[in-house]
Amino acid sequence: MAGRLARVTDPHALLTARAFAYVEEAKASSTRRAYRTAWGAFEAWCAAQEFAALPADPSTVALYIAYLADEGLAVSTIGKVLAAIADAHRTRGLAWLRGAPAVNLTMSGIRRKLGVAPHQKTPVRDRELRAMVATLEPADGQAWSLTALRDRALLTLGWSGMFRRSELVSLGVRDIRRVREGLIVTLRRSKTDQTGKGREKGIPYAADPDLCPVRALEAWLVAAKITEGPIFRAVNRHGQVSKRALSDRSVADIVKRVARAAGLDDGDYSGHSVRAGAASTAAENGRSLSAIMKVGGWTSERVVVERYIRHANLFVDHATKGLI
Template identity: 50%
Template sequence: MALYLTERAGTLAPSTLNRRVAAISVRHQDHGLDSPTHHPEVRAVLTGIRRTTGTAPRQVAPASIGDIRRMVAHLPDTTVGGRDKALLLVGFTGALRRSELVALNVGDLKGRDEGLRVRIRRSKTDQEAKGREVALPYGTDPLTCPVTAVREWLDHADITRGPVFRAVDRHGNVAATRLSDRSVANIVKRSAERAGLDPAQFSGHSLRAGFATTAAANGANERQIANQTGHTSMEVLRGYIRRGSLFTDNAATRLGL
């Protein structure tokens, strides 16, 4: 057991190793056996791994407004480019999770004078599918307006019902099937790389995290941000706010250096 943990320490996160150790322990207990995971040598190895590797979760970079502008500006003028533009801007402005983005149907979008009202039918923290609405206001810059982008995508792809974000083949043909969660991450990474950014620093969650940190940096309060993100855990949300306010709410700016 100790040898296994030592071998895997270079490729697996401490949290993953802890879950595997816990699973092994449960299996032994279910069969009335003593678990090797309680052996002092095994515990010592786990402690050493945590000290060496650290236990802080890996955090992807939140996409800043500058990142989003660069990504959008470098998208190709193709069917795929139009879809990716709409996905990036809707995901960022709506602070949507990957699963919420790909679950959107045309019927979930309702036009208003101020922009679009988007119905989120189910989310990670809404397993009873009570649903909620988020607003997508018109952007001041046509290049990064989420409302314009999604309307142009739907018009170009001739989508009038069903999934909003769909697969597109290499010939530019739009499929009837919706994108997967993983596709969102791939689109974000590909767009980042095309814009000259490090794709390893970005994921599908970068859009949602980017909204929260950007809104906080621009002075939005906790309630305003939570209204858009739908966070039920204020502690998680405050982590984004702290990151977004590192410079705007920092005593170091008053040192006079």
């Protein structure tokens, strides 16, 4: 017992554990979860094959990603698995041979065979947003349900501010400030701001009251009697509002459910569809790249152009449009 206690309270071991915890905090929580899941699967596979997972030989990693490709995983997913394996080695002070031929050649073959074009979810443009919000409106003579009020606020605020799912569910009442032009929303931390410097985002009133995020958010907060804490929360079947924030997975589920109610194929939509749709609609209506990046918080022009603007402008100034 004394020996075990000595090991637990060893100052060097405690310092190592604390340092490792800070290393983990350098990554977003969603990234940490994804890495843990991917690393756990790799460890289990290695154990079944009687291979060493840590440190892993490049040939072992090459065999594993070939196995994943045969199992039908997408190229992008396999790339994330490689990142998780690399991270597990680096955070433990172990060498990771990034340019190992066995891994690189196998990955190149996987890319050639499977292709690298990612499957893009359908964006929720302005017309889809209108159709989705319309499904939430109560029948004549009936009152709005709390769930419908929340979902309308979530969709319209998420769209107008081009918010990520994680950003929406992180918002609290203290992060909202009402001004003459609409709202100023403070993001205390986001995907591109892991150090928590924070930034402000303006949310203007919408011309259409049915799609106005400012009015929708106010209606939800008043009806749900939320004066502090998380803004977007679960509502049970008895109309009781939880004290805890929704998860980012819940946002995706809400988008899919409302899309389905609007007669859309919910398999084509995800939580990211709202953010992507706002960016695409802005591009279609001639908003500048810098303006779109400012609202959405993007830091890479290439990402915005390739994922949103390029697709939105496929039919703008088309060479054969109107010729026949």
